[in-house]
Amino acid sequence: MSYTYEYSRPALTVDCVVFGLDQDDLKVLLIQRGLEPFAGQWALPGGFVRIDESPEASARRELQEETGVRDVFLEQLYTFGEPSRDPREHVISIAHYALVNLDDHEIRAATDARQAGWFAIDDVPTLAFDHGTILKMAHDRLCGKVRYQPIGFELLPDKFALRQLQNLYEKVLDRQIDKRNFRKKILSMGILQELDEVETDVSHRAARLYRFDKGKYNDMFKNGFNFEI
Amino acid sequence: MSYTYEYSRPALTVDCVVFGLDQDDLKVLLIQRGLEPFAGQWALPGGFVRIDESPEASARRELQEETGVRDVFLEQLYTFGEPSRDPREHVISIAHYALVNLDDHEIRAATDARQAGWFAIDDVPTLAFDHGTILKMAHDRLCGKVRYQPIGFELLPDKFALRQLQNLYEKVLDRQIDKRNFRKKILSMGILQELDEVETDVSHRAARLYRFDKGKYNDMFKNGFNFEI
DNA sequence: TAAGTATAGTGTACATGCAACACTATGTCA
């Protein structure tokens, strides 16, 4: 089977920058390429856009096929199309970024036996193609976006302690935050639901657990409000 | 001449939302389609991405070909790729937005005699394809961006009075701004160069002219600062 | 079971920035 067009068409791909958070670091999900070009190098998960498939659907499909990650927060980032970015031919890539919490999403290598793995954002190897540039833009976008939209909660489990939430902002924004000011601010937003539960299995005083209250958030969103941390 | 690929490829286009400002309104540049589908309807200027051409270069080329507009501020907006957005086939469009000042850029219709014209942002006709959606996203982006980056100056002539700048923010953000607070804030940023010139041909006291000082802005940008109006 | 330890949880004082508000100055025009 083959397809013929009157004019030459660039190839179209999607790539995904998947962020995850654990105790220690903000991490990004990479796969090791099995094929040339850049065989053996680490790269962002991604692949070709199929006909009659929206870019977002392509990104979700590729993400699941290559890493097993599904049902996550995912947004379009930017479209990269410098003619030189792929040595084979002109390939235009619609980059996306996704946020997952590491507890719920166990990754698995793709069926074709390439490796997949989490890398601390400050300790990423040289990436194939222009994926280093894409990763940097995704990280910048994440830094900017957590300040005025509550997308950070996607990186946490359903129930979390305030310390975990603060840790998230500290890792993403890469700076220390005062505990009292943080709690004052985040609680005054009224988007957290206080639960009748506390942490378990900790060897010290257990912290109260909270849940992100999407309903309240949507109410506030209509008016517009400041999420600055 | 024809081109054959192993897999089916979506077509790839660029579209441009060009904003301009005059005394009265924020305006957007539209063209009237000459061909089906949507022949006769108004649409955003745009066209196909050529092979070995970056998306931004495509956008600039199409903009000049169809409207005569060139050498303007232009940035990528978002990539629209719902399979149903074009009735002919799957067409993925990389949308851009551009800012021009209406004095410097006289528009002209494209060579194939289609019309081009400016429309007040609140008075835009029904557009072809999903261009209404694209326009709305571009307007939202503009509103957001003028608050923390000095891109608004692209909409003004080189030399301008503070009243013109305030008018710009009022039109873009669609709200009234207090004159004293605005002048205090914008002057305190230190990104304006006060000129030894005043307006001419006005039938009242002439206002002092200013120029955007890109050098000072770049200095400040390194530290990061608040451009909120 | 008491002391140690590790983290949870809490309030105040100061500085900064934003919002509200009205009058004088200067040039043109009739």
Place this chain on the structure above:
DNA sequence: TGACATAGTGTTGCATGTACACTATACTTA
């Protein structure tokens, strides 16, 4: 020269952000 149209200018109150240190609680271990 008087009417007019727009330029240009400061202060005050309020809200928000920032800096900062101690007590409370649960578990661990000697």
